[in-house]
Amino acid sequence: MSTPLAPARPTRISLAVRDSSTMLRRNLLHARRYPSMTLNLLLTPVVLLLLFVYVFGDTMSAGIGGGGPDRSEYIEYLVPGLLLMTVGSTTIGTAVSVxxxxxxxxxxxxxxxxxxxxxxxxxxxxxxxxxxxxxVVLVGAVGVAIGFRSTDATVLEWLAAFGLLVLFALALTWIAVGMGLSSPNPEAAGNNAMPLIFLPLISSAFVPVDAMPGWFRPIAEYQPFTPAIETLRGLLLGTGIGHNGRLAVAWCVGLAVLGYFWSASKFNSTAGS
Known part of the structure:
Protein backbone atom coordinates (compact mmCIF):
# COMPACT_ATOMS: atom_id res chain seq x y z
CA MET A 1 0.00 0.00 0.00
CA SER A 2 1.26 3.40 -0.89
CA THR A 3 1.35 5.94 1.90
CA PRO A 4 -0.37 9.28 1.30
CA LEU A 5 1.94 12.14 0.53
CA ALA A 6 2.30 14.74 3.25
CA PRO A 7 1.06 18.19 2.27
CA ALA A 8 3.82 20.50 1.12
CA ARG A 9 4.93 22.98 3.73
CA PRO A 10 4.39 26.59 2.71
CA THR A 11 7.55 28.41 1.74
CA ARG A 12 8.74 31.62 3.36
CA ILE A 13 7.72 33.59 0.27
CA SER A 14 4.21 32.10 0.19
CA LEU A 15 3.76 32.89 3.88
CA ALA A 16 4.89 36.48 3.30
CA VAL A 17 2.47 36.88 0.37
CA ARG A 18 -0.39 35.35 2.35
CA ASP A 19 0.17 37.50 5.44
CA SER A 20 0.73 40.66 3.37
CA SER A 21 -2.56 40.02 1.55
CA THR A 22 -4.32 39.67 4.90
CA MET A 23 -2.85 42.95 6.14
CA LEU A 24 -3.75 44.66 2.87
CA ARG A 25 -7.35 43.51 3.22
CA ARG A 26 -7.40 44.77 6.81
CA ASN A 27 -6.17 48.24 5.80
CA LEU A 28 -8.63 48.53 2.92
CA LEU A 29 -11.51 47.54 5.20
CA HIS A 30 -10.31 50.08 7.75
CA ALA A 31 -10.26 52.83 5.10
CA ARG A 32 -13.78 51.85 4.00
CA ARG A 33 -15.16 51.94 7.52
CA TYR A 34 -13.54 55.29 8.32
CA PRO A 35 -13.70 57.25 5.06
CA SER A 36 -13.69 60.75 6.59
CA MET A 37 -9.89 61.11 6.54
CA THR A 38 -9.62 59.88 2.96
CA LEU A 39 -12.38 62.24 1.85
CA ASN A 40 -10.79 65.21 3.63
CA LEU A 41 -7.39 64.53 2.04
CA LEU A 42 -9.00 63.98 -1.36
CA LEU A 43 -11.04 67.18 -1.19
CA THR A 44 -7.91 69.32 -0.73
CA PRO A 45 -6.55 68.94 -4.31
CA VAL A 46 -10.09 69.07 -5.76
CA VAL A 47 -10.81 72.37 -3.98
CA LEU A 48 -7.44 73.76 -5.04
CA LEU A 49 -8.11 72.71 -8.63
CA LEU A 50 -11.46 74.49 -8.70
CA LEU A 51 -10.09 77.49 -6.79
CA PHE A 52 -7.13 78.09 -9.09
CA VAL A 53 -9.19 77.54 -12.23
CA TYR A 54 -12.34 79.54 -11.45
CA VAL A 55 -11.10 82.13 -8.93
CA PHE A 56 -7.47 82.76 -9.90
CA GLY A 57 -7.67 81.33 -13.41
CA ASP A 58 -7.74 84.57 -15.36
CA THR A 59 -4.74 86.04 -13.54
CA MET A 60 -2.70 82.84 -13.40
CA SER A 61 -3.36 81.84 -17.01
CA ALA A 62 -2.28 85.27 -18.25
CA GLY A 63 1.19 84.50 -16.89
CA ILE A 64 1.59 81.50 -19.18
CA GLY A 65 -0.12 83.00 -22.20
CA GLY A 66 -3.39 81.17 -21.68
CA GLY A 67 -5.76 83.95 -20.82
CA GLY A 68 -9.31 83.80 -21.97
CA PRO A 69 -12.76 82.91 -20.71
CA ASP A 70 -12.30 79.14 -21.07
CA ARG A 71 -8.92 79.02 -19.25
CA SER A 72 -8.21 75.83 -21.20
CA GLU A 73 -4.46 76.33 -21.41
CA TYR A 74 -4.11 76.90 -17.68
CA ILE A 75 -6.28 73.85 -16.91
CA GLU A 76 -3.90 71.73 -18.98
CA TYR A 77 -0.97 73.24 -17.12
CA LEU A 78 -2.55 72.80 -13.68
CA VAL A 79 -3.98 69.27 -13.69
CA PRO A 80 -0.69 67.29 -13.81
CA GLY A 81 0.56 69.15 -10.73
CA LEU A 82 -2.70 68.52 -8.88
CA LEU A 83 -2.49 64.82 -9.68
CA LEU A 84 0.87 64.57 -7.93
CA MET A 85 -0.38 66.75 -5.10
CA THR A 86 -3.20 64.24 -4.69
CA VAL A 87 -0.62 61.50 -4.20
CA GLY A 88 1.13 63.55 -1.51
CA SER A 89 -2.08 64.34 0.36
CA THR A 90 -3.30 60.73 0.27
CA THR A 91 -0.12 59.40 1.85
CA ILE A 92 -0.67 61.62 4.90
CA GLY A 93 -3.43 59.21 5.84
CA THR A 94 -0.85 56.41 5.82
CA ALA A 95 1.34 58.19 8.37
CA VAL A 96 -1.68 58.74 10.62
CA SER A 97 -2.86 55.14 10.20
CA VAL A 98 0.56 53.68 11.06
CA VAL A 136 -5.74 60.28 -8.74
CA VAL A 137 -8.45 58.80 -10.97
CA LEU A 138 -11.15 60.80 -9.16
CA VAL A 139 -9.20 64.07 -9.32
CA GLY A 140 -8.35 63.37 -12.96
CA ALA A 141 -12.05 62.86 -13.67
CA VAL A 142 -12.79 66.28 -12.16
CA GLY A 143 -10.04 67.74 -14.35
CA VAL A 144 -11.55 66.18 -17.47
CA ALA A 145 -15.00 67.45 -16.45
CA ILE A 146 -13.75 71.05 -16.33
CA GLY A 147 -11.86 70.84 -19.63
CA PHE A 148 -8.55 68.97 -19.30
CA ARG A 149 -7.63 67.09 -22.47
CA SER A 150 -4.60 64.97 -23.34
CA THR A 151 -5.11 64.43 -27.05
CA ASP A 152 -1.42 64.38 -27.99
CA ALA A 153 -0.40 61.56 -25.61
CA THR A 154 0.16 58.08 -27.05
CA VAL A 155 -0.75 54.84 -25.28
CA LEU A 156 2.90 54.38 -24.31
CA GLU A 157 3.02 57.88 -22.82
CA TRP A 158 -0.18 57.22 -20.86
CA LEU A 159 1.35 54.02 -19.48
CA ALA A 160 4.55 55.88 -18.59
CA ALA A 161 2.51 58.60 -16.84
CA PHE A 162 0.61 55.98 -14.85
CA GLY A 163 3.86 54.23 -13.95
CA LEU A 164 5.36 57.51 -12.72
CA LEU A 165 2.31 58.18 -10.53
CA VAL A 166 2.51 54.69 -9.01
CA LEU A 167 6.28 54.97 -8.45
CA PHE A 168 5.85 58.40 -6.85
CA ALA A 169 3.05 57.06 -4.63
CA LEU A 170 5.26 54.14 -3.57
CA ALA A 171 8.15 56.45 -2.68
CA LEU A 172 6.04 58.89 -0.65
CA THR A 173 4.20 56.04 1.06
CA TRP A 174 7.42 54.56 2.44
CA ILE A 175 8.39 58.02 3.70
CA ALA A 176 4.94 58.36 5.30
CA VAL A 177 5.29 54.95 6.98
CA GLY A 178 8.60 56.07 8.48
CA MET A 179 6.94 59.26 9.72
CA GLY A 180 4.12 57.27 11.29
CA LEU A 181 6.51 54.90 13.08
CA SER A 182 8.60 57.85 14.34
CA SER A 183 5.64 59.85 15.67
CA PRO A 184 4.39 59.51 19.26
CA ASN A 185 0.72 59.79 18.29
CA PRO A 186 -1.52 60.16 15.20
CA GLU A 187 -1.80 63.93 15.59
CA ALA A 188 1.97 64.33 15.49
CA ALA A 189 2.14 62.00 12.48
CA GLY A 190 -0.34 64.19 10.59
CA ASN A 191 1.68 67.30 11.40
CA ASN A 192 5.00 65.67 10.46
CA ALA A 193 3.58 64.60 7.09
CA MET A 194 2.24 68.04 6.15
CA PRO A 195 5.28 68.82 3.92
CA LEU A 196 3.85 66.24 1.51
CA ILE A 197 1.06 68.78 0.84
CA PHE A 198 3.11 71.97 1.23
CA LEU A 199 5.95 71.01 -1.14
CA PRO A 200 3.71 71.01 -4.25
CA LEU A 201 2.65 74.57 -3.36
CA ILE A 202 6.25 75.73 -3.85
CA SER A 203 6.84 73.69 -7.01
CA SER A 204 5.93 74.25 -10.66
CA ALA A 205 2.42 72.91 -10.05
CA PHE A 206 0.73 76.33 -10.23
CA VAL A 207 3.20 78.63 -12.00
CA PRO A 208 6.35 77.98 -14.07
CA VAL A 209 9.65 78.07 -12.21
CA ASP A 210 10.86 80.81 -14.60
CA ALA A 211 8.11 83.11 -13.33
CA MET A 212 9.34 82.88 -9.72
CA PRO A 213 11.81 85.28 -8.05
CA GLY A 214 15.43 84.39 -8.71
CA TRP A 215 16.25 83.56 -5.08
CA PHE A 216 13.27 81.20 -4.88
CA ARG A 217 13.81 79.26 -8.10
CA PRO A 218 16.38 76.76 -6.72
CA ILE A 219 13.96 75.83 -3.91
CA ALA A 220 11.20 75.11 -6.40
CA GLU A 221 13.41 73.47 -8.99
CA TYR A 222 15.49 71.08 -6.87
CA GLN A 223 12.76 69.35 -4.90
CA PRO A 224 11.01 66.04 -5.64
CA PHE A 225 7.71 67.39 -6.95
CA THR A 226 8.90 69.75 -9.69
CA PRO A 227 10.75 67.22 -11.92
CA ALA A 228 7.91 64.71 -11.43
CA ILE A 229 5.32 67.33 -12.37
CA GLU A 230 7.27 68.44 -15.44
CA THR A 231 7.71 64.82 -16.53
CA LEU A 232 4.02 64.07 -16.09
CA ARG A 233 3.12 67.29 -17.89
CA GLY A 234 5.40 66.39 -20.79
CA LEU A 235 3.96 62.87 -21.08
CA LEU A 236 0.33 64.00 -21.02
CA LEU A 237 0.63 67.19 -23.06
CA GLY A 238 3.47 66.38 -25.46
CA THR A 239 5.80 69.08 -24.15
CA GLY A 240 9.52 68.66 -23.60
CA ILE A 241 10.72 66.60 -20.64
CA GLY A 242 14.49 67.06 -20.89
CA HIS A 243 16.40 65.91 -17.82
CA ASN A 244 13.30 65.98 -15.63
CA GLY A 245 12.46 62.35 -16.40
CA ARG A 246 15.78 61.11 -15.01
CA LEU A 247 15.51 63.41 -12.00
CA ALA A 248 11.96 62.25 -11.26
CA VAL A 249 12.90 58.57 -11.36
CA ALA A 250 16.01 59.23 -9.28
CA TRP A 251 13.97 61.08 -6.64
CA CYS A 252 11.38 58.28 -6.55
CA VAL A 253 13.95 55.51 -6.19
CA GLY A 254 15.98 57.47 -3.64
CA LEU A 255 12.94 58.32 -1.50
CA ALA A 256 11.60 54.77 -1.72
CA VAL A 257 14.93 53.27 -0.58
CA LEU A 258 15.34 55.87 2.17
CA GLY A 259 11.76 55.37 3.37
CA TYR A 260 12.07 51.58 3.31
CA PHE A 261 15.25 51.44 5.40
CA TRP A 262 13.95 54.15 7.75
CA SER A 263 10.69 52.27 8.27
CA ALA A 264 12.40 48.89 8.68
CA SER A 265 14.85 50.36 11.20
CA LYS A 266 12.12 52.00 13.28
CA PHE A 267 9.92 48.90 13.11
CA ASN A 268 12.73 46.58 14.20
CA SER A 269 13.90 48.92 16.97
CA THR A 270 10.42 49.22 18.43
CA ALA A 271 10.04 45.45 18.16
CA GLY A 272 13.12 44.95 20.26
CA SER A 273 12.17 47.48 22.92
Missing part, protein backbone atom coordinates in the same frame (compact mmCIF):
# COMPACT_ATOMS: atom_id res chain seq x y z
CA UNK A 99 0.90 55.94 14.11
CA UNK A 100 -2.59 54.93 15.21
CA UNK A 101 -1.68 51.25 15.00
CA UNK A 102 1.43 51.94 17.06
CA UNK A 103 -0.28 54.03 19.74
CA UNK A 104 -3.21 51.63 20.13
CA UNK A 105 -0.96 48.59 20.42
CA UNK A 106 -2.23 46.89 17.27
CA UNK A 107 1.25 46.34 15.87
CA UNK A 108 2.46 45.02 19.24
CA UNK A 109 -0.42 42.54 19.14
CA UNK A 110 0.52 41.46 15.62
CA UNK A 111 4.06 40.75 16.81
CA UNK A 112 2.74 38.10 19.20
CA UNK A 113 1.08 36.27 16.30
CA UNK A 114 2.69 33.79 13.93
CA UNK A 115 2.75 36.12 10.93
CA UNK A 116 5.49 37.41 8.67
CA UNK A 117 6.98 40.50 10.34
CA UNK A 118 7.24 42.61 7.21
CA UNK A 119 3.63 41.97 6.19
CA UNK A 120 2.37 44.66 8.59
CA UNK A 121 4.26 47.41 6.76
CA UNK A 122 3.74 45.92 3.30
CA UNK A 123 -0.03 45.88 3.86
CA UNK A 124 0.05 49.59 4.73
CA UNK A 125 2.21 50.44 1.71
CA UNK A 126 0.21 48.54 -0.91
CA UNK A 127 -3.08 49.77 0.55
CA UNK A 128 -1.87 53.37 0.42
CA UNK A 129 -0.65 53.04 -3.17
CA UNK A 130 -4.04 51.63 -4.21
CA UNK A 131 -5.84 54.49 -2.45
CA UNK A 132 -3.53 56.98 -4.18
CA UNK A 133 -4.37 55.50 -7.58
CA UNK A 134 -8.11 55.73 -6.86
CA UNK A 135 -7.72 59.32 -5.64
Missing amino acids: AMDMSEGIIARFRTMAIHRGSVLVGHVIGSVLQSVVS
Whole structure:
Protein backbone atom coordinates (compact mmCIF):
# COMPACT_ATOMS: atom_id res chain seq x y z
CA MET A 1 0.00 0.00 0.00
CA SER A 2 1.26 3.40 -0.89
CA THR A 3 1.35 5.94 1.90
CA PRO A 4 -0.37 9.28 1.30
CA LEU A 5 1.94 12.14 0.53
CA ALA A 6 2.30 14.74 3.25
CA PRO A 7 1.06 18.19 2.27
CA ALA A 8 3.82 20.50 1.12
CA ARG A 9 4.93 22.98 3.73
CA PRO A 10 4.39 26.59 2.71
CA THR A 11 7.55 28.41 1.74
CA ARG A 12 8.74 31.62 3.36
CA ILE A 13 7.72 33.59 0.27
CA SER A 14 4.21 32.10 0.19
CA LEU A 15 3.76 32.89 3.88
CA ALA A 16 4.89 36.48 3.30
CA VAL A 17 2.47 36.88 0.37
CA ARG A 18 -0.39 35.35 2.35
CA ASP A 19 0.17 37.50 5.44
CA SER A 20 0.73 40.66 3.37
CA SER A 21 -2.56 40.02 1.55
CA THR A 22 -4.32 39.67 4.90
CA MET A 23 -2.85 42.95 6.14
CA LEU A 24 -3.75 44.66 2.87
CA ARG A 25 -7.35 43.51 3.22
CA ARG A 26 -7.40 44.77 6.81
CA ASN A 27 -6.17 48.24 5.80
CA LEU A 28 -8.63 48.53 2.92
CA LEU A 29 -11.51 47.54 5.20
CA HIS A 30 -10.31 50.08 7.75
CA ALA A 31 -10.26 52.83 5.10
CA ARG A 32 -13.78 51.85 4.00
CA ARG A 33 -15.16 51.94 7.52
CA TYR A 34 -13.54 55.29 8.32
CA PRO A 35 -13.70 57.25 5.06
CA SER A 36 -13.69 60.75 6.59
CA MET A 37 -9.89 61.11 6.54
CA THR A 38 -9.62 59.88 2.96
CA LEU A 39 -12.38 62.24 1.85
CA ASN A 40 -10.79 65.21 3.63
CA LEU A 41 -7.39 64.53 2.04
CA LEU A 42 -9.00 63.98 -1.36
CA LEU A 43 -11.04 67.18 -1.19
CA THR A 44 -7.91 69.32 -0.73
CA PRO A 45 -6.55 68.94 -4.31
CA VAL A 46 -10.09 69.07 -5.76
CA VAL A 47 -10.81 72.37 -3.98
CA LEU A 48 -7.44 73.76 -5.04
CA LEU A 49 -8.11 72.71 -8.63
CA LEU A 50 -11.46 74.49 -8.70
CA LEU A 51 -10.09 77.49 -6.79
CA PHE A 52 -7.13 78.09 -9.09
CA VAL A 53 -9.19 77.54 -12.23
CA TYR A 54 -12.34 79.54 -11.45
CA VAL A 55 -11.10 82.13 -8.93
CA PHE A 56 -7.47 82.76 -9.90
CA GLY A 57 -7.67 81.33 -13.41
CA ASP A 58 -7.74 84.57 -15.36
CA THR A 59 -4.74 86.04 -13.54
CA MET A 60 -2.70 82.84 -13.40
CA SER A 61 -3.36 81.84 -17.01
CA ALA A 62 -2.28 85.27 -18.25
CA GLY A 63 1.19 84.50 -16.89
CA ILE A 64 1.59 81.50 -19.18
CA GLY A 65 -0.12 83.00 -22.20
CA GLY A 66 -3.39 81.17 -21.68
CA GLY A 67 -5.76 83.95 -20.82
CA GLY A 68 -9.31 83.80 -21.97
CA PRO A 69 -12.76 82.91 -20.71
CA ASP A 70 -12.30 79.14 -21.07
CA ARG A 71 -8.92 79.02 -19.25
CA SER A 72 -8.21 75.83 -21.20
CA GLU A 73 -4.46 76.33 -21.41
CA TYR A 74 -4.11 76.90 -17.68
CA ILE A 75 -6.28 73.85 -16.91
CA GLU A 76 -3.90 71.73 -18.98
CA TYR A 77 -0.97 73.24 -17.12
CA LEU A 78 -2.55 72.80 -13.68
CA VAL A 79 -3.98 69.27 -13.69
CA PRO A 80 -0.69 67.29 -13.81
CA GLY A 81 0.56 69.15 -10.73
CA LEU A 82 -2.70 68.52 -8.88
CA LEU A 83 -2.49 64.82 -9.68
CA LEU A 84 0.87 64.57 -7.93
CA MET A 85 -0.38 66.75 -5.10
CA THR A 86 -3.20 64.24 -4.69
CA VAL A 87 -0.62 61.50 -4.20
CA GLY A 88 1.13 63.55 -1.51
CA SER A 89 -2.08 64.34 0.36
CA THR A 90 -3.30 60.73 0.27
CA THR A 91 -0.12 59.40 1.85
CA ILE A 92 -0.67 61.62 4.90
CA GLY A 93 -3.43 59.21 5.84
CA THR A 94 -0.85 56.41 5.82
CA ALA A 95 1.34 58.19 8.37
CA VAL A 96 -1.68 58.74 10.62
CA SER A 97 -2.86 55.14 10.20
CA VAL A 98 0.56 53.68 11.06
CA ALA A 99 0.90 55.94 14.11
CA MET A 100 -2.59 54.93 15.21
CA ASP A 101 -1.68 51.25 15.00
CA MET A 102 1.43 51.94 17.06
CA SER A 103 -0.28 54.03 19.74
CA GLU A 104 -3.21 51.63 20.13
CA GLY A 105 -0.96 48.59 20.42
CA ILE A 106 -2.23 46.89 17.27
CA ILE A 107 1.25 46.34 15.87
CA ALA A 108 2.46 45.02 19.24
CA ARG A 109 -0.42 42.54 19.14
CA PHE A 110 0.52 41.46 15.62
CA ARG A 111 4.06 40.75 16.81
CA THR A 112 2.74 38.10 19.20
CA MET A 113 1.08 36.27 16.30
CA ALA A 114 2.69 33.79 13.93
CA ILE A 115 2.75 36.12 10.93
CA HIS A 116 5.49 37.41 8.67
CA ARG A 117 6.98 40.50 10.34
CA GLY A 118 7.24 42.61 7.21
CA SER A 119 3.63 41.97 6.19
CA VAL A 120 2.37 44.66 8.59
CA LEU A 121 4.26 47.41 6.76
CA VAL A 122 3.74 45.92 3.30
CA GLY A 123 -0.03 45.88 3.86
CA HIS A 124 0.05 49.59 4.73
CA VAL A 125 2.21 50.44 1.71
CA ILE A 126 0.21 48.54 -0.91
CA GLY A 127 -3.08 49.77 0.55
CA SER A 128 -1.87 53.37 0.42
CA VAL A 129 -0.65 53.04 -3.17
CA LEU A 130 -4.04 51.63 -4.21
CA GLN A 131 -5.84 54.49 -2.45
CA SER A 132 -3.53 56.98 -4.18
CA VAL A 133 -4.37 55.50 -7.58
CA VAL A 134 -8.11 55.73 -6.86
CA SER A 135 -7.72 59.32 -5.64
CA VAL A 136 -5.74 60.28 -8.74
CA VAL A 137 -8.45 58.80 -10.97
CA LEU A 138 -11.15 60.80 -9.16
CA VAL A 139 -9.20 64.07 -9.32
CA GLY A 140 -8.35 63.37 -12.96
CA ALA A 141 -12.05 62.86 -13.67
CA VAL A 142 -12.79 66.28 -12.16
CA GLY A 143 -10.04 67.74 -14.35
CA VAL A 144 -11.55 66.18 -17.47
CA ALA A 145 -15.00 67.45 -16.45
CA ILE A 146 -13.75 71.05 -16.33
CA GLY A 147 -11.86 70.84 -19.63
CA PHE A 148 -8.55 68.97 -19.30
CA ARG A 149 -7.63 67.09 -22.47
CA SER A 150 -4.60 64.97 -23.34
CA THR A 151 -5.11 64.43 -27.05
CA ASP A 152 -1.42 64.38 -27.99
CA ALA A 153 -0.40 61.56 -25.61
CA THR A 154 0.16 58.08 -27.05
CA VAL A 155 -0.75 54.84 -25.28
CA LEU A 156 2.90 54.38 -24.31
CA GLU A 157 3.02 57.88 -22.82
CA TRP A 158 -0.18 57.22 -20.86
CA LEU A 159 1.35 54.02 -19.48
CA ALA A 160 4.55 55.88 -18.59
CA ALA A 161 2.51 58.60 -16.84
CA PHE A 162 0.61 55.98 -14.85
CA GLY A 163 3.86 54.23 -13.95
CA LEU A 164 5.36 57.51 -12.72
CA LEU A 165 2.31 58.18 -10.53
CA VAL A 166 2.51 54.69 -9.01
CA LEU A 167 6.28 54.97 -8.45
CA PHE A 168 5.85 58.40 -6.85
CA ALA A 169 3.05 57.06 -4.63
CA LEU A 170 5.26 54.14 -3.57
CA ALA A 171 8.15 56.45 -2.68
CA LEU A 172 6.04 58.89 -0.65
CA THR A 173 4.20 56.04 1.06
CA TRP A 174 7.42 54.56 2.44
CA ILE A 175 8.39 58.02 3.70
CA ALA A 176 4.94 58.36 5.30
CA VAL A 177 5.29 54.95 6.98
CA GLY A 178 8.60 56.07 8.48
CA MET A 179 6.94 59.26 9.72
CA GLY A 180 4.12 57.27 11.29
CA LEU A 181 6.51 54.90 13.08
CA SER A 182 8.60 57.85 14.34
CA SER A 183 5.64 59.85 15.67
CA PRO A 184 4.39 59.51 19.26
CA ASN A 185 0.72 59.79 18.29
CA PRO A 186 -1.52 60.16 15.20
CA GLU A 187 -1.80 63.93 15.59
CA ALA A 188 1.97 64.33 15.49
CA ALA A 189 2.14 62.00 12.48
CA GLY A 190 -0.34 64.19 10.59
CA ASN A 191 1.68 67.30 11.40
CA ASN A 192 5.00 65.67 10.46
CA ALA A 193 3.58 64.60 7.09
CA MET A 194 2.24 68.04 6.15
CA PRO A 195 5.28 68.82 3.92
CA LEU A 196 3.85 66.24 1.51
CA ILE A 197 1.06 68.78 0.84
CA PHE A 198 3.11 71.97 1.23
CA LEU A 199 5.95 71.01 -1.14
CA PRO A 200 3.71 71.01 -4.25
CA LEU A 201 2.65 74.57 -3.36
CA ILE A 202 6.25 75.73 -3.85
CA SER A 203 6.84 73.69 -7.01
CA SER A 204 5.93 74.25 -10.66
CA ALA A 205 2.42 72.91 -10.05
CA PHE A 206 0.73 76.33 -10.23
CA VAL A 207 3.20 78.63 -12.00
CA PRO A 208 6.35 77.98 -14.07
CA VAL A 209 9.65 78.07 -12.21
CA ASP A 210 10.86 80.81 -14.60
CA ALA A 211 8.11 83.11 -13.33
CA MET A 212 9.34 82.88 -9.72
CA PRO A 213 11.81 85.28 -8.05
CA GLY A 214 15.43 84.39 -8.71
CA TRP A 215 16.25 83.56 -5.08
CA PHE A 216 13.27 81.20 -4.88
CA ARG A 217 13.81 79.26 -8.10
CA PRO A 218 16.38 76.76 -6.72
CA ILE A 219 13.96 75.83 -3.91
CA ALA A 220 11.20 75.11 -6.40
CA GLU A 221 13.41 73.47 -8.99
CA TYR A 222 15.49 71.08 -6.87
CA GLN A 223 12.76 69.35 -4.90
CA PRO A 224 11.01 66.04 -5.64
CA PHE A 225 7.71 67.39 -6.95
CA THR A 226 8.90 69.75 -9.69
CA PRO A 227 10.75 67.22 -11.92
CA ALA A 228 7.91 64.71 -11.43
CA ILE A 229 5.32 67.33 -12.37
CA GLU A 230 7.27 68.44 -15.44
CA THR A 231 7.71 64.82 -16.53
CA LEU A 232 4.02 64.07 -16.09
CA ARG A 233 3.12 67.29 -17.89
CA GLY A 234 5.40 66.39 -20.79
CA LEU A 235 3.96 62.87 -21.08
CA LEU A 236 0.33 64.00 -21.02
CA LEU A 237 0.63 67.19 -23.06
CA GLY A 238 3.47 66.38 -25.46
CA THR A 239 5.80 69.08 -24.15
CA GLY A 240 9.52 68.66 -23.60
CA ILE A 241 10.72 66.60 -20.64
CA GLY A 242 14.49 67.06 -20.89
CA HIS A 243 16.40 65.91 -17.82
CA ASN A 244 13.30 65.98 -15.63
CA GLY A 245 12.46 62.35 -16.40
CA ARG A 246 15.78 61.11 -15.01
CA LEU A 247 15.51 63.41 -12.00
CA ALA A 248 11.96 62.25 -11.26
CA VAL A 249 12.90 58.57 -11.36
CA ALA A 250 16.01 59.23 -9.28
CA TRP A 251 13.97 61.08 -6.64
CA CYS A 252 11.38 58.28 -6.55
CA VAL A 253 13.95 55.51 -6.19
CA GLY A 254 15.98 57.47 -3.64
CA LEU A 255 12.94 58.32 -1.50
CA ALA A 256 11.60 54.77 -1.72
CA VAL A 257 14.93 53.27 -0.58
CA LEU A 258 15.34 55.87 2.17
CA GLY A 259 11.76 55.37 3.37
CA TYR A 260 12.07 51.58 3.31
CA PHE A 261 15.25 51.44 5.40
CA TRP A 262 13.95 54.15 7.75
CA SER A 263 10.69 52.27 8.27
CA ALA A 264 12.40 48.89 8.68
CA SER A 265 14.85 50.36 11.20
CA LYS A 266 12.12 52.00 13.28
CA PHE A 267 9.92 48.90 13.11
CA ASN A 268 12.73 46.58 14.20
CA SER A 269 13.90 48.92 16.97
CA THR A 270 10.42 49.22 18.43
CA ALA A 271 10.04 45.45 18.16
CA GLY A 272 13.12 44.95 20.26
CA SER A 273 12.17 47.48 22.92
